[in-house]
Amino acid sequence: MKQPSYRCTEKLWKPIVRPPRHNYRLKDMGNEIFMVSDTVTKRFDIQIQNSRSLILQCSLFEPIRMQDKPHPCMIYLHGNSSSRVEALTIIEYLIPYNISVCGIDLSGSGQSQGEYISLGYYESRDRQKSKQTSQLQVQQPFITQIGLWGRSMGSVTAILAANLNNNFKVLVCDSPFSNLTHLCQELASNSYNIPNCCFNCFWCLIKAKIRREAKFNIDDLNISQLIQTLPTDVSIVFLSAKQDQLIIEKHPKILMEKFRGNKLLKQFEGTHNSKRPLNVMKETVQFIIMQFDKYSWNQNQGLRDNNKIFNNQKDQIPIPDVDAPLLQPEKPYISKSER
Numbered sequence: 001m002k003q004p005s006y007r008c009t010e011k012l013w014k015p016i017v018r019p020p021r022h023n024y025r026l027k028d029m030g031n032e033i034f035m036v037s038d039t040v041t042k043r044f045d046i047q048i049q050n051s052r053s054l055i056l057q058c059s060l061f062e063p064i065r066m067q068d069k070p071h072p073c074m075i076y077l078h079g080n081s082s083s084r085v086e087a088l089t090i091i092e093y094l095i096p097y098n099i100s101v102c103g104i105d106l107s108g109s110g111q112s113q114g115e116y117i118s119l120g121y122y123e124s125r126d127r128q129k130s131k132q133t134s135q136l137q138v139q140q141p142f143i144t145q146i147g148l149w150g151r152s153m154g155s156v157t158a159i160l161a162a163n164l165n166n167n168f169k170v171l172v173c174d175s176p177f178s179n180l181t182h183l184c185q186e187l188a189s190n191s192y193n194i195p196n197c198c199f200n201c202f203w204c205l206i207k208a209k210i211r212r213e214a215k216f217n218i219d220d221l222n223i224s225q226l227i228q229t230l231p232t233d234v235s236i237v238f239l240s241a242k243q244d245q246l247i248i249e250k251h252p253k254i255l256m257e258k259f260r261g262n263k264l265l266k267q268f269e270g271t272h273n274s275k276r277p278l279n280v281m282k283e284t285v286q287f288i289i290m291q292f293d294k295y296s297w298n299q300n301q302g303l304r305d306n307n308k309i310f311n312n313q314k315d316q317i318p319i320p321d322v323d324a325p326l327l328q329p330e331k332p333y334i335s336k337s338e339r
Contacts (some may be wrong), residue, residue: 012202013209016184017116021109022083029059029085036095040064051125054113059084061091062100072145072292073100074172077154080117083110090149093281097289100143106157116214119153119180119221124160145292151175152247152272156223159255162234163226170291172284174239175247175272178254180221183247190245227259235262235291237284241270262291 006014032043044060060073074094076087087103094101106123108114117123147170148158155173162168177183181203188194194202207218236259240252249267256265264287268280 013206013213016206017118017210017214018108019081019117022081022085024083024085024110030088033064036063036092039096041091041095042067050107052107052122054107056107056112057084057105057110058102059087060100060102061087061095063095063098066098066100066142068142070142070144071098071100072147073102073143074147074149074170074288076101076103077106077123077148077150077157078103078109079152079154079175080119081109082151085110086151089276090281093285094288097285099288099292106154117153118214118216120156120160120223121216121220123153123157124164145170145295147171147288147292149174152177156221159223159227159230159236163230166231169234169295170288171234171236172239172288173236173252173255174276175241175244176223176238176252176255177247178224178251180218180223183251186248187246224254224258227255230259230261232261235287235294236264237287238263238265239276239280239284240265240267241272241274242267243270243274244272246272 004014004018004020026045029043029045034041034043040063041061042064044062046058046060048056048058050056063071074090076084076090078084078086084103084105087101091101105112106114106117108117146167148161148168149172150156150158151174155176158168158171158173159176162171184203185196185199188199189196211217238252238256240249242249252265256263264283266280266283268277270276
């Protein structure tokens with residue numbers, strides 16, 4: 001992945017809101033029709049416009065057998081310096097259970113429009129009036145419920161979106177940070193040995209510059225405070241890797257403690273970008289199924305009746321290396337479906 005060049009005056013603030021874009025080609029998403037386990041799946045590439053009139057690129061993965069039947073969908077919200085390609089990490093677990101997956105290049109990422117990212121601030125507000133949700137349901141009218149599955153920046157986006165939109169009741173939050181300022185302070189101390197007194201001086205300048213250029217206030221990304229205002233009928237699975245050196249374990253634990261709704265915390269061996277263990281993914285999917293059932297998604301062929309066996313013998317293809325403040329240069333691996 002090509003690293004953006006920053007002028008000397010930009011090196012403190014710009015990498016936070018303009019990290020490297022994940023450059024990919026559409027063919028990297030695979031064939032339009034392919035198999036997931038024994039389920040024939042079709043990919044639809046669509047464009048939607050957010051509330052800031054930016055065009056976002058999306059890919060919907062849908063079981064062909066469900067194209068004319070009501071079924072739910074999980075929208076995948078990727079991490080920093082990533083893209084909708086990351087949605088390929090979850091389709092093998094959800095598609096066999098008749099749950100569609102929609103991967104979105106969030107604004108400022110991948111092939112979508114936007115100069116800057118905002119680490120969840122604008123990405124979540126793009127959904128405030130349900131504009132993206134309604135566009136997706138107009139184009140795919142048999143999608144009856146929508147949940148959010150986010151990783152890192154995407155998991156914070158999911159929490160903020162659920163706070164602004166009551167339609168989102170089922171969330172998976174993989175490696176969310178609890179407070180952006182605290183996270184950056186930890187990274188400055190642990191990775192660069194910057195004392196807190198120096199950090200506080202620099203941070204004031206960084207916040208002011210980001211507010212001026214990217215038009216949002218970093219202090220608004222206090223997720224541990226915002227999560228307490230979520231409706232209690234929202235359900236969240238928190239995922240946390242024990243060896244994550246970017247967003248350490250305490251962040252998901254804080255959010256787990258503050259959240260008042262139905263919740264589950266799954267901790268596992270791994271790093272920020274490592275492949276999630278099979279048992280963790282299966283338990284997460286079962287949680288999703290139970291919550292969708294609870295929210296009245298009960299068709300003749302219910303989700304729980306489908307006892308598919310997950311195929312763990314998939315080829316592994318690496319996403320390119322990245323190097324950004326909120327995503328270390330590790331290689332996350334995604335499962336390649338049969339093509």
